[in-house]
Amino acid sequence: MDIDQTLSKLTLVQKVKLLTGSGWWHTEAIPEAGIPAVRMSDGPNGVRGTQFFNGVPSSCFPASSGLGSSFDVDLAREVGKALADECRAKGCHILLAPTVNTQRSPLGGRGFESFSEDPLLNGNIAAAYINGLQSNGVSATIKHFVANDQEFQRFSISSDVSERALREIYLKPFQIAIRDANPWALMTAYNRVNGLHVSESKKFLEDILRREWGYKGMIMSDWTGVYSTAESIQAGLDLEMPGPSVMRGNAVIRCLMAEKLFPGDIDTRVRKILELVKRAQHSGIPFDAPEKSIDTPALRALLRTAAADSIVLLKNSAGILPLSAAALTKIAVIGPNAKIAMTSGGGSARLLSTYTVSPLEGIAAAAKELGGNVEVKYALGAATHRFLPLLDGYIRQSEGGDPGALVEFWNAPPSGDFLAPDVDLGASLAERDWSTPTLESNCFLMDGIDATKVNVGGYIRYSTVFTPDESGDWELSVNIAGRGNLFFDNSLLVDLSTNPEPGESWFGFGTADKRAVAKGLQANKAYKLELRINTLELVSRGLPFPCWGGIRIGASRQFDEKEAIEEAAKLAKESDVAILVIGLNHDWESEGFDRPNIEYTILSCFYRQRLTSLPPSLPLLTNTLVTAVLRANPNTIVVNQSGTPVAMPWIAEASTVVQAFYGGNELGNGLADILWGKVNPSAKVSLSFPERLEDTPSFTSFGDKGQEAGKILYNEGVFVGYRGYEIANTKPLFPFGFGLSYSTFEYSRLKTTPMLPDGTFSITFELKNTSSVPGREVAQVYIADPQASLPRPRKELKGFIKVSLQAGETRSVTMDLNREALGFYDERRGCWVAEKGAFEVLVGASSADVRLKGKVELDVDLTWTGL
Template sequence: MKPTEIDIEAVLAQLSLDEKVALLSGIDGWHTKAIPRLGVPSVRMSDGPNGVRGTRFFNGVPAACLPCETALGATFDQDLIRQLGQLLGQECKAKGAHVLLGPTINIQRGPLGGRGFESFSEDPVLSGTLAASYCEGVSSENIIATPKHLVCNDQEHERVAVNSIVTDRALREIYLLPFQIALGRARPGALMTSYNKVNGTHASEDPRLLRDIVRQEWKYEGLIVSDWFGTYSVSEALNAGLDLEMPGMSHFRGPSLIHAITSNKVKEHTIDERVRSVLRMVNLASRSNIPEMAPEVQRNLPATSALLRRAASESVVLLKNEGNILPLNPSKKTLVLGPNANIATYCGGGSASLPAYYTTTPLQGIRAKTTSPDLVSFTQGVYGHKELPLLGEQLCTAEDGRVGYTFRVYTESKEANPARVAVDTLHMTSSSAFLMDYMHPQVKSDVYYVTMDGTFTPTETGEYEFGLTVAGTGLLYVDGKLVVDNKTHQRQGTSFFGIGTPEERGSIHLTAGQKYAVHVDYGTAPTSNLKVKNVVSFGPGGVRVGGARRIEPAQAVEEAVRLAADTSAFDQVVVCIGLNSDWESEGFDRPHMDLPAGSDELVHRVLAARPDAVVVVQSGTPVTMPWASNAKALLQAWYGGNEAGNGIADVLFGDVNPAAKLPLTFPVTLAQNPSYLNYRSEGGRVLYGEDVYVGYRYYDAVGVQPLFRFGHGLSYTSFASSGLSLAVQDTPKVTDASLSPSVTVKNTGERAGAEVLQVYVAPPPTTALRRPIRELKAFHKVPVLAPGESRTVHLPPISLALATSYWDENRDAWLSEAGAYTLHVVGTGADNVVSQTFVVESSRWWTGLHGNVATKAVNGVNGHA
């Protein structure tokens, strides 16, 4: 695509009605319509938010995988997020993508959301501010960022049908605010709507949301695009303001739209407005200088690895460190154990997943840190997978011995034609094949058949389990013996975005060193026996093959405890537990907060035998930790991307001094969280009963102590803040007023380290209605301070309008209420808080992205938040 902008009005004047309609939907999964005669090119989109997958779910080109967004939220670091956004822009160029579908900025109402790991935080200011930095980074490479999903797409259960019932106040103060901040600060070129209804109307056809708020109030001029298959109407969506339906081929914007126009249900001037938005997006995309239908390549560079490692390590939160057990000593003998130790838990599931350039496990990272790899030993303990580990990379091809297997595609079933001939043959390594974007010229429909063939050579003798998950039908054979039948009788599951089965398993005894032929016969989704409703069907289905040696959990735990207790053999013990993409994924919500079966028992018993064992948790959202009071050293490590294992090791051994803070509240139990009684769809609706009291706002209001509070995170050093001062500043043209805090930060410990400052504002005691006790309004990461070093830190200016306002439903406007507010700057460590009061002298209502509030600062004090 040449960096030449088209004349939008000239093009619009020459477009036929059919061409206008064609521009308003995609032509396939990832591309918009080109009009060559008028110089309008096709634009490519690609999934984010934590990487750029390109145009292929199926057998895609490897890419850089960033830590998940909750991990990025934990950094509280706008500069780092901006750099990662720039990296994503560069990755887009490698994948030929003009538009990146990210960041995700939905709010985690509670801990069970299947896509909770995809969003930054439970707090709208942290989410919106980091989203703005992310978009700025992406835009710096002339790539279009797409914040998503507008709005209240906070659960997966019946996500395309559920009606999210939420008060206007909560909608504005919690759920729309991240979008308001991101759009106001970064002006990204695109915005994606959500699947769900909001107060009775699907978001993609809600005129109050798209026209009144986004277009008129926020003055947003970028593209508004549907989530994939998230368009549900012809005239309603067009009239409300949805510019682009994705993916193609269109369900609603072909002959049906022409008919709506001719019957006057949609005015042609409305079509023209939608086309203008698409053409503006095309002009923005042209600045990237990415050609149409560009080839997809890898750009696995040392600089990329270094940035990803920094992001992984700086996202790790130190939750506990009693007795300064951490950091570990690289010269001492170390035992590593647990279900997440020897696997690369690098990303969650669903549209955020992608094949990474490479991955690192915690065990690999720890071994690389020690003075000799021989100092590190490993034992499994228990498994933590929901589905058996992918088998593909454990196989080799019979033809040439390459790692992987042979994937063959047929247009007929084996029963219909025993002499059938494959129309396509591929070599693959991943044994999870989602066929949404598989194409071949001889495959004319969604009904086709696949075989997968590879050789498995076990390293240990024993009973092996094999698993087969399908959206379709499948049979798995080992040396000609049927081991798994997922065809004759099928159960509804949550795989492949909700259209597939659960994993069906079978077992067989295998001998170490012997070669076994593994063969899978698979038929695509239309061959399935299941009847699926209230889920989006993403194409012709998919197949997943897993396998692992069966272990006896009780014996494995006994062995782990025996080794951990042996202080003569091991000086240090690290237990790695958590979730993975089996448990946290688009398409389904978690049924509970618990770790996989056996994990809690393993940790309980290891800590009883070895109280100084370090526990490392990897998850995208909170998990229950019934053993937390017994753990002396505890890390929350998230899904850390390509460099997850190295990032964990960097913190364990002190090469990186942790500064990260929790972007989510970790409740003690599921029942403690504020959404407990109002989560999941019931009768087609979900009531946001906690109103504005989401996350820490709820715990503060009711005086309940969670397991770990929002914003919690320790360091290997200590800090003290003092000398808080406030300055009120008017911006040019008096469009807004801002408060600029400055504070002195001192490293009072013995190690160099970075600090994170969190700025909260408490409302006046005379407020007219109940408000949260305090709300995050700004934050800043202070670069590394040497031991004893002090630095005066000027925090980013805070909009007084946003810092002091609540949504007044009676006036349908923001209200900055007169009164005395208290600003708290919270640092690392107990009681490390400085506070000062400022006064809003008169109440004022406002709308839009900003407000103008008269203020003055008074009587600065030090105190506790």
């Protein structure tokens, strides 16, 4: 494509058409001008593809907070390359990732999507990820620019941040990634910053991004994140997503008529879109291609490596880890996150995995592989689900048939009273208009439907055969978009047709989750399950996009909470070692809402109030379970799975604690590799773990509690994360950069070179593996400016390196630093400043474990702007 020639031949109407996407995942095509539709896809830990319903399965990589904790830029680059391969298989030219928003609070609903609380680590991991992705011809989309750090009132809230904090903390990871990786696309945030929506902020999009930083890529909105016409175009927002247009289209023509916009404004925006189209043409990725999955031994190996390398060993005081196969005869695997693979957080990061390995499966496979007569037994102990676990894995289209369910659609009523409780479920129905099998029991019917045959607003039947794996009473739950009834073995079980309570599901158009109990079920016996829905009411409710309905069905065996904990404790006591896998899941950490607290029990109280259809005894008894198991067997390994920190009131009793984050497809095998020492843990937490929520620097100014007249005051300024803990002399539970290994490391011989006039200098030190086990150490370099003319953090991360060392090996490490390691942002002068004087160089194993100290001297003041 010759962009100048193409632009000159486009009509004004065609140019305006290009300013908005086509549907949810494509740009507009203008075939007569040789412009194809470019395809996009979510998200940060996997390529979901273009369909919510019956989408093509994808590989799920570890959550970004886990990948950030690896401190491994080479791994991030390899993950980026693999994601590019996934994009190619799905005909995707633009991946809507990575997310580099700062983890300001552990409560942030999308905290698991970001790499770190520290801007340097955040930006460097992001840059490696982007370079890997774009080296294979797929555009990255760095997001969400900027200060999109909470979900509370995310479309309207104003993040009120000082200019210095913006520059040093919130803009800095974007600046690093743009300088070092040049992402071809950027996505603006939903929120306002200092009163103005970012999507219409000339300061951020033109003045900082394009002029000061020299950014050349295309800028798109977040989905439905455009709130103006002329203002967003003049500010520099190129593309409104998704389509059809809400704020552009004919409104742009009207603004041109009124000369609120001029043809040159439109040309400038269209040029950026055409530049990205041209990149897509050069990528070799076909346009409008069918979507495929990838599943190769090499990809599985990378997924397993990424899962293991994202796991942090937090405590190993009794030396239980690594496990010895020879010393074990019985292993207890306990906990709510053991049997079900919690691969990722929720929202746009979630996807249908090609396959999953749960912790229970991974541990059992490792025990079998190591030989001997190791017995692995499982107990739930306590449940932590907000919604009942999905039926996936328990359902078949017919008894003994293929996995999944059959979904049928009728445009007209297929029988007399389709939803009546006494309807003859065996009676023949009118000929359906369309049907499709599905593997899922969570069906968002906004796509994947043959729209030529099925109207929006009709009748749906979801039918399957449910086979429980345990005998007993089973609780089933359902929420839908529309009105309907759930029948179990030909009897009405759940009524959502008679004045159903409204809920938060399906973008607020669904019912509340409703539960009922099917009594006396037998393990491995097949039961008929059928859900019938009338979706006519959706037509009149003003949906912002076409939607044929929504279905979510879950199930869980009922149990007595006290008895379940006693059973788990008994199993632990009878075993050589107990592996207790606890944590959160995509119900609790997700786009769309923030967590109210880091305590499991307070979560229970909060959601009882918001989800009144849930039973009052919502069994979030995690801490009780942990205490009981620890007392039953001191040889207990506590594995916590969460994207961001949770409270650990039992930490003093636990000798062995592992932070597993959300590990993607291979989380179970990756965990087993760490537990048995097949992989020596080397990750270190990329965000501080507080003892109490009250200790966090943002405690008074986050979410609904910090909201003040539609704005959040970022009161902590630049003292975010470990910077804030240190300035307040508050000790976190686990400090930033902390993580243990099965090896031990010794730091020595720190040397610094004289600083050049431009602020560049080098440091050299020696790192020795003093153990008998090969391992990898993340050495961290911090800089302190004790003579600064304004308050500065006690130290700031300015470099890190991951070093592999054989047993007994010593290696010399050299790191080059420059003025960026010395400076702060001076709001008065509108530039970066490094003041002359002495700076401390601190080298250590974490932000709280400094092993070496040195000094460098800057002879003259330095000032600069831009990259």
